[in-house]
Amino acid sequence: MALKQQLHQRQVQKLILAPALQQAIKLLPMTNLDLIEVIDAELSENPMLEIKEETSEQEQDSDVDSKENEGKIEDFLNEQIGEKDQDFEKYFHEYFDDGFRSLSINKKEAPVLENFVSKDRTLWDHLDWQANLTFYKEKEKEIARNIIGNINEDGYLISSVEEIAKVLDVSIGEVERIREKIKRFDPISIGSLTLQEAMLTQLEYLKIDDEVIQKIISDYLPLLEKSDYALLGKELDLPLSDIKSRIDVIKGLNPTPGVKYSQEKTEYVVPDIIVRKEDDKLVIIIDDEGLPKLRISRFYKELLAKSSKEKSDTYPYLKEHMKKAFWFLRSLDQRNQTIYKVAKYIVNRQKDFLEKGLEYIKPLTLMELAEEIGVHESTVGRVVANKHMLTSRGTFSLKYFFHKSLTGDYGEEISSLRVKEHIKKLVEKEERNDPLSDIEIESILSKENFRIARRTVAKYRKQLKIPPSHVRKRKYLMEVTE
Numbered sequence: 391m392a393l394k395q396q397l398h399q400r401q402v403q404k405l406i407l408a409p410a411l412q413q414a415i416k417l418l419p420m421t422n423l424d425l426i427e428v429i430d431a432e433l434s435e436n437p438m439l440e441i442k443e444e445t446s447e448q449e450q451d452s453d454v455d456s457k458e459n460e461g462k463i464e465d466f467l468n469e470q471i472g473e474k475d476q477d478f479e480k481y482f483h484e485y486f487d488d489g490f491r492s493l494s495i496n497k498k499e500a501p502v503l504e505n506f507v508s509k510d511r512t513l514w515d516h517l518d519w520q521a522n523l524t525f526y527k528e529k530e531k532e533i534a535r536n537i538i539g540n541i542n543e544d545g546y547l548i549s550s551v552e553e554i555a556k557v558l559d560v561s562i563g564e565v566e567r568i569r570e571k572i573k574r575f576d577p578i579s580i581g582s583l584t585l586q587e588a589m590l591t592q593l594e595y596l597k598i599d600d601e602v603i604q605k606i607i608s609d610y611l612p613l614l615e616k617s618d619y620a621l622l623g624k625e626l627d628l629p630l631s632d633i634k635s636r637i638d639v640i641k642g643l644n645p646t647p648g649v650k651y652s653q654e655k656t657e658y659v660v661p662d663i664i665v666r667k668e669d670d671k672l673v674i675i676i677d678d679e680g681l682p683k684l685r686i687s688r689f690y691k692e693l694l695a696k697s698s699k700e701k702s703d704t705y706p707y708l709k710e711h712m713k714k715a716f717w718f719l720r721s722l723d724q725r726n727q728t729i730y731k732v733a734k735y736i737v738n739r740q741k742d743f744l745e746k747g748l749e750y751i752k753p754l755t756l757m758e759l760a761e762e763i764g765v766h767e768s769t770v771g772r773v774v775a776n777k778h779m780l781t782s783r784g785t786f787s788l789k790y791f792f793h794k795s796l797t798g799d800y801g802e803e804i805s806s807l808r809v810k811e812h813i814k815k816l817v818e819k820e821e822r823n824d825p826l827s828d829i830e831i832e833s834i835l836s837k838e839n840f841r842i843a844r845r846t847v848a849k850y851r852k853q854l855k856i857p858p859s860h861v862r863k864r865k866y867l868m869e870v871t872e
Contacts, residue, residue, distance in 0.1 A: 436715050546588070577651075630867070694712055
């Protein structure tokens, strides 16, 4: 069969997002810090945009006079955008209520933080420093650098000794000799291959010569993890009191020696939404502190109008950038409006929770909110991502308010957060020598109008990081054993 080229015409439907709509969607999940970077980039690329500085009283009066011409300016911008974009422009005019308030403070220049904050030394920097003081031969330094480079943040060697020896073309014994010296670096047991090796190295450094402790670490760590102290005592033929004293020593060892130099720091959350109570009403404020206020440059507006009349060569360039600036401002405004409407619905839905506490929180899903405010579910998902709300009860991630519902005995919807809180309180108040099992917790909850299965109780208990009843009982017995 011969191959030949032919032309065919067919009609298909495709979903194509205009660049301006893509930009509007991209801005939704951004935090204020991310948005500042985007705004700075847009300011540097688009001469049509400028920062709206604080003005004097005379300039404010002038601004009031100039507002009379806003209708003409808007018509002019629409004319420059072109008729083909009018449908998309209508999308931006479908705004929500204009009742949102913003908290803005003028952006002031501040000294560069890096001039005052020193960089913390990493684990690998600390180990390299010790290696340079320990090893003098170039080959030994090379082996040490390779070992240190394969140590993870917890302090364990993630490559085998054989792999390192093969890469460097040296003997396994030579790599092992260097590794043994590195294990005596600070922190002790760094570069160990297993948890048992790390803990035994620490025992040796602390000069704790106890065969029972060494045997527990070498052979019975699984029983220790399960808190099965009775079986551990039976295996070692020792009373619980002797087992307890050994376990106290083991608890003093460090299972992750590298964490001491971890770069993980406390992350401080800057709320995007502030909810305050004013005159017995909850007021929602969009916190745009630090965000520069933008406007279209009047100079370039006049220049565009002039070049349009004169048919200047700069007209296409100015028109294109005016169009981009116009859509960027609309996208920013649309972002604030969308965030405000999502926050408004959450506050109205969770008003009892904000005023009375967790017992009154109500279930909420992305789909429910999306249907109520008339947007797609994915839009709500983008809005709640990385956003936080400051309330009188603390700062919450917007995702905190979205959780599944359970049905009570009378058909009402109950939040899963309420169920988890009840489980937590039941465990806190239980008799420690006779802890509640999942079946008993299920029975108690059913009497309190929480219809929930045992497997759901177990799932929520695990999410709360509460161990099973038999483990809780073993830990209690160890605590009371003399």
